[in-house]
Amino acid sequence: MGSFIIFWFSVILTTSAEFVWRHHNNEELIQVLEEVNEKCPNITRVYSLSEPSVRNVPLYVIEFSDNPGFHQAYKPEVKYIGNIHGNEVLGRELLLGLADYLCEQYLRDERSIRALIHSTRIHLLPAMNPDGWQLSTDTGGQDYLIGRNNNHSVDLNRNFPDLDAITFEFERQGVNHNNHLLKDLARLAEPLEPETRAVMRWIMSIPFVLSAAMHGGDLVANYPYDASRSGAPVSEYSASPDDDTFRELALAYAFAHADMASVNRRGCHSTSSEGQAYNFGKQGGVTNGAAWYSLKGGMQDFNYLATNAFEITLELGCEKYPPERDLAREWERNRDALLTYLWKAHIGVKGIVSDDTGFIQNAIISVVNITGHIPRPIRHDVTTGVYGDYYRLLTPGHYELTASHPGYFPVSRVITVPHFQNTATVLNFRLEPTSSWFDDVTNFGQYPHGVLSQERRIYKRSLYKQVINTMLEKKESGTQ
Ligand SMILES: *[C@@H]1O[C@H](CO)[C@@H](O)[C@H](O)[C@H]1NC(C)=O
Ligand SMILES: *[C@@H]1O[C@H](CO)[C@@H](O)[C@H](O)[C@H]1NC(C)=O
C-alpha cells in the first residue's frame, strides 16, 4: 500500500503541470504552452508566426484540433488574439488559462469540449505585442499608454492596411465588391511592423472563419466597421453588410460574460464627463466600432475585408493591467463567454463546391437574405478554400445562396438557418462548366480581383414565391 501511494504521487508530479493564475512573462508564456502540448499531444500543436517581434520575441500560437497542423473540410477555423496593446494584459492570461482548460477538460472527457475540439480548429495567440508587455511590466504596468505600442512606438491596431477606405470608395462609385480587397490596395499609408506583417501572413494563410482580438480599458464587445464612412475621426455608426451577424456575435460574448451586458453596472469612465455617454452595459454590452470612436488601420476590419474571417474586438475590463489576485476571478467571469464565442464558428451555412472532377477553389458564395418581405442582398461574398469548402456565418432566417466561378454556370439554392445551431447547416454545390455548352468562357471576367461585368445577384422572384410557399407549408423545415 505504501509503495502504491508513492507511485501515485510520482505520476502526479511528473505528468501534471498545474496552471497558476498569475502574470506570465515572455519566457513563461511559451513554457505554459509547451506544458499544455505535453499534456495533450494528440490535440495540440505549438508554433510561432513567420517573424518575431521587433525585440526578437517569437509570436507563439497554440492550436487545438483533432488533427493538429491540418485544415479539414467542414471544420471552421477560429482564432483568439491577446495583448495586441502591450499594456492590456488580461486577454494574454485568459488565453493561457483557456489553453490549459481546453486540454484538461478534454482529458477529463468533458463532452462539449471534446465536441468543440473535434469539430473546430482553434488557434490561440496570447501575445501579439510581447515587447510592449515587457516595457509596460518593467514600468509598473499602471500607465494608460506606456507599453501600448510596439518597440518602434507604433500602435499595431492602427498599422494594418486601410481597406475600409477602399470599400467605402467602391460604395461611392456603386461598385459591388467588398471582399478580398488586399489586391485592390495601391499603397500603404505607413510601413508594416514585423508583428503586423506576421499576423497578416497568418490571417491570409489559414482559412479563418471567426476571430476575436482582446483589449482592455473598457468592458464591451466591439464590431465592424471601426472606421467612419466619411473618414473623419468622429463617432458615427458605420455598418458593414454583415451588421446583423456581427451584432449577434458580439452579443453572444457580452451575454455569456458575467456582467458585460448588465444594465446595472457602472460604466468604466463614469467619473469623466465624456464617459457618461458610454456605459455599454445599457446597450447590451456591445457597440459598433465607429459609433464609439473611428479608427483607421485596425485589425478587425482588415480580417473582414481581406479574408473570409469575421473578427470582433473584446474590451475585457476597465483595468488594462489588473492585479494578479483578480485573474482567477476574471477567468470565471469570461469562461462561458470564451467558449460560447468559439461555438459561434458553427452558425450559418457551410459546404463544398465541386464539379465532376473535384473541388473548386476560390468559388464565390453570395447571399440574399429572403427572410423579410423584400429580398436583401448581403453584399459581402465569401470564397471556397483548399477543399472547395466555405463557411458562411449567418443569423437565423431564410437565405438564397449562390455559388459561382468563372467558367461555370452559377447555381442558387434556398436554405433556412435555424436558431441555436451548434453545427452549421450543410449546403453543397455541384457546378457545371460552361465549356460543355459554349466554347468561349472569356467574357466571365476575373474574380475576385476584378469586378464582374454583369450583375449576377439579380433576385429571382419566382424562386422567392416558391420559398415562401414551402415555408408556409413546412415551418422551419431546416436543412437543404
Ligand atoms: C493519443 O493517441 C494515442 C493513439 O490514439 C492514444 O493511445 C493515447 O492515449 C492518446 N493520448 C492522450 C493523452 O490522449
Ligand atoms: C525598446 O526596447 C528596449 C529594450 O527593452 C527599451 O529599452 C526601449 O525603451 C524600448 N523602446 C520602445 C520605444 O518601446
Ligand SMILES: *[C@@H]1O[C@H](CO)[C@@H](O)[C@H](O)[C@H]1NC(C)=O
Ligand atoms: C435577414 O433578415 C432578417 C429579417 O430582417 C433579420 O432578422 C436577419 O438578421 C437578417 N440576416 C442577416 C444575416 O442579415
Ligand SMILES: [Zn+2]
Ligand atoms: Zn487596446
